[in-house]
Amino acid sequence: MLPSLLLWWWLISGLIIAWAVLSGPIKRGRREAAGERERRAGIAEAERHRQLASLDVMTGTEFENHVANLCLRDGLEIVQSGGGAGDLGADVIANLPDGRRVVIQCKRYRASGSVSGPEMQQFLGTVRAEHGADVALFVTTARRFTQQATDLAGRHRVYLIQRDRLAFWNNGTPLPSLLSSWEHDRTRGGY
Template identity: 45%
Template sequence: MAARRQRRRVKKKTRSQLQLWGAVAAAIAVVWVSGNWSTVWPVLVTVPAAAALGGAGWALLRAHRQAVGRGQAWRAQQEARARELSMAQVDALTWQEFETYIAELCRRDGCTDVVVSGKSGDLGADVVGYLADGRKLVIQCKKYAPHRSVSSQDMQKFVGTARLEHGADVALFVTTGRAFTRDALGLALRQDIVALHRDLLGSWVKGAHLESLMPLNGSGGGVTRRPR
């Protein structure tokens, strides 16, 4: 398929060149017959020169676009690598240390009265605090292996307690796992739960502000599964 497209591009380019030089040859023939060469020859020189300059400009523009594309791809790769290097340190934490670390990230981003439950039976409120604008923030932390996904059952439990039990204005589910399952993410979107998977958590760890990540809610360049 790629070879076919390449052949088509070559044929199109060749056809354009033949049309250009055909037009130049026709103009020369007309001038030769009319004998008015002194008047028209500057035009005949200018047309090929303009065509050559245009071709060179297009080649430079195309090369620039390709370079920009390669640069963007390289930066995205480096950012992903940096996130994973940071996440390697997070992966080494225990689940209790992970909850404490999430609380520290909240404080770094201006949250106040941040409290860590540090125990089981907390009904999904692993970390509780207040955003800078006064909204109550309730966080469920899941310290999962990098390859795991958060299930719909995990999300259902948090949905059932975040607001009814804890009065959350903002309910945040954060995991070290790679993604949320399709059903879990669909439930989060319907119930206004902010879902931060591994890539978004990595961005938070690297310095992104929490409130800049909340609108992404399960997206943002990671392995995501959108609801149907």
């Protein structure tokens, strides 16, 4: 009985010592891996925002054409591109591969700017009634939409792509993925 207890004591002691010796490098490795993931995410975010600088120097028409090109890249068929005077709030009209009509309003603003409630109201006045949108999309280079604009968009199912989401779209995230993430955020109560 005594040798058996002694054997168990040595085995348990050995396991505790092995755990103590090995847990340090394992924990350090996990911390280093987490730090590396965070560093890479930071680099990717910085790159996304750096590339937005090229959008900031575009004219409004160039920005509308860029948005149309993003749609083309993502497999949408362009029906109309380039708004201008008399566009009735539709800078880009395109069809998703599943046939739904997407109507896009583009606003190239300073990053510090915002899209206002009256601008959203104007878009809402024509997006479905005049243009027959299945999907209404408001894209801006500004960092935010005002609370009034956000509330209106939520009530009328307008997808909002502000500067941060635009960074993802501009860097390869397909529009359907952005729309899915927006739906997810909307059901959680955010935009």
